[in-house]
Each structure stands twice: as C-alpha cells, then as structure tokens.
Amino acid sequence: MATQDQIARDDLLTSEVLKEDISAFKVHQAPDTVYYIPDFITANEEKHLLHQVYAAPKPKWTQLSHRRLQNWGGLPHPKGMIVEKLPGWLDVYAKKIAKYGLFEEHVPNHVLVNEYKPGQGIMPHEDGPLFYPVVTTINLGSHSVLQFSHHSVKQQMVDDGSKDFSLLLQPRSLLMLKNVVYTDYLHGIAELSKDTLGDDIVNLDATGQALGDCLLRETRVSLTIRYVPKTLKVKLMLGKR
Numbered sequence: 001m002a003t004q005d006q007i008a009r010d011d012l013l014t015s016e017v018l019k020e021d022i023s024a025f026k027v028h029q030a031p032d033t034v035y036y037i038p039d040f041i042t043a044n045e046e047k048h049l050l051h052q053v054y055a056a057p058k059p060k061w062t063q064l065s066h067r068r069l070q071n072w073g074g075l076p077h078p079k080g081m082i083v084e085k086l087p088g089w090l091d092v093y094a095k096k097i098a099k100y101g102l103f104e105e106h107v108p109n110h111v112l113v114n115e116y117k118p119g120q121g122i123m124p125h126e127d128g129p130l131f132y133p134v135v136t137t138i139n140l141g142s143h144s145v146l147q148f149s150h151h152s153v154k155q156q157m158v159d160d161g162s163k164d165f166s167l168l169l170q171p172r173s174l175l176m177l178k179n180v181v182y183t184d185y186l187h188g189i190a191e192l193s194k195d196t197l198g199d200d201i202v203n204l205d206a207t208g209q210a211l212g213d214c215l216l217r218e219t220r221v222s223l224t225i226r227y228v229p230k231t232l233k234v235k236l237m238l239g240k241r
C-alpha cells in the first residue's frame with residue numbers, strides 16, 4: 001500500500017509537470033506584481049504538509065498573543081542568518097517554487113509557518129530588508145483574506161483597518177508577491193471568524209467564490225517561503241584546541 005509520503009511525492013511530480021509557466025496566474029487587478037495559483041498542491045500534499053507541521057516537536061512552536069509560529073532555516077538577523085538546512089518536506093517546495101524564477105538563481109532558504117485559529121490574524125506590516133524582496137506562501141487548511149494598504153495610508157490601516165485591495169487565499173493555493181507590492185504596501189489579516197467577500201478582493205475570479213459570499217474561517221496554516229541573502233557559516237571546532 002502506498003504511504004502518505006509516496007502519495008505526496010507522486011502528486012508533487014504530477015503538479016510539477018503541469019505548472020511551469022506562471023504568466024497565466026498573474027493577478028492583473030492588483031498592483032505589480034501578484035501571482036495566485038489555485039490548487040498549487042493536491043489535497044494529499046496538503047494533508048501531508050499539515051501532518052509534518054503538527055509532528056514538529058513542541059518547542060519548535062513560538063506562541064504569540066494572537067497566533068503561533070514555527071521558524072525553519074535559521075533566524076534572520078541583520079548580521080546574517082546562521083543557516084539550518086530546511087527539512088526535506090519543506091525543501092521540496094522551496095526548490096519547486098525556485099523554478100518559477102522569481103528569486104533569480106536563488107533557492108529559498110527560510111520558511112515561517114503561521115497557524116491562525118478563527119478570529120486570529122496578523123497586524124499590518126512589511127517584511128523588511130532581511131529578506132530578498134519576494135514572498136511566496138502556501139496556504140493550508142482554511143481560506144483567509146490578506147489585506148494590503150499603501151505605505152502612504154500606513155497609520156490609517158493600523159488605526160481603522162482601511163485597505164487598498166485584498167486577496168482571497170484558498171487552501172492549497174500558492175501566492176507570490178514581488179516588486180511594488182513587496183516594497184510599497186503593508187499586508188495583514190483582520191481578526192475575524194468569517195469573511196464576507198467584497199469588491200476589494202482582486203483575485204475573486206480565480207477562487208471559485210462570488211461577491212457577497214460569506215466564508216467561515218477554520219484553522220489556517222500558512223507556509224511563508226522566502227530567501228534570506230545574508231547568511232553566516234559557522235565552523236564547528238569540535239575536539240580541536
């Protein structure tokens with residue numbers, strides 16, 4: 001009988017053949033540049049990834065006040081990240097996403113896993129200079145709505161939740177952001193238990209949903225896959241004086 005690992009690997013090979021050219025996935029109604037790939041992974045791959053996330057040892061989780069997270073690949077730091085090899089179950093997707101070319105010749109070396117229960121979210125923020133300016137996110141378990149606001153209305157977004165545009169992220173989809181959307185916009189997720197889809201959502205036609213639909217949130221896990229350019233190599237001097 002095929003194991004979960006084999007099924008996930010077979011599904012991965014199939015999906016690799018299908019999606020090499022991403023131009024069809026560009027979200028034209030968003031500022032430059034957003035790609036949204038629905039069903040980037042299969043339901044089996046999603047199950048496998050969630051299994052791996054929840055199989056991580058308890059100390060791997062960092063509990064924040066409104067969500068919890070796992071950090072893989074090392075801790076980004078202005079002086080350089082001490083690189084820890086990504087585990088195979090994440091590295092396979094880092095390599096797959098690298099093939100789309102958004103990271104130029106680089107392969108992403110860092111993954112942040114965020115878990116959100118219904119009613120949880122993330123404050124509007126920018127990802128900053130420690131990362132190569134491309135964000136890619138695999139969405140697992142539930143939908144969410146990612147809201148964007150231009151820097152010029154930065155404080156307003158924090159104060160009253162106003163936004164310039166939003167993206168509906170369905171389970172199993174891949175989101176990729178770069179250029180102005182990375183450099184000039186804040187992104188965040190409102191702390192809601194359900195989302196009524198409004199005309200701020202610019203990728204609605206790729207999501208299978210309609211304007212006015214109301215979606216109840218369940219537990220969502222996101223894998224934010226990025227590249228940290230500045231790294232440090234640490235030499236272990238074990239047994240040497």
Ligand SMILES: O=C(O)CCC(=O)C(=O)O
Binds near residue numbers: 112114127
């Ligand atoms: O969960 C998401 O899609 C957003 C995560 C995020 O913005 C972050 O961790 O910086």
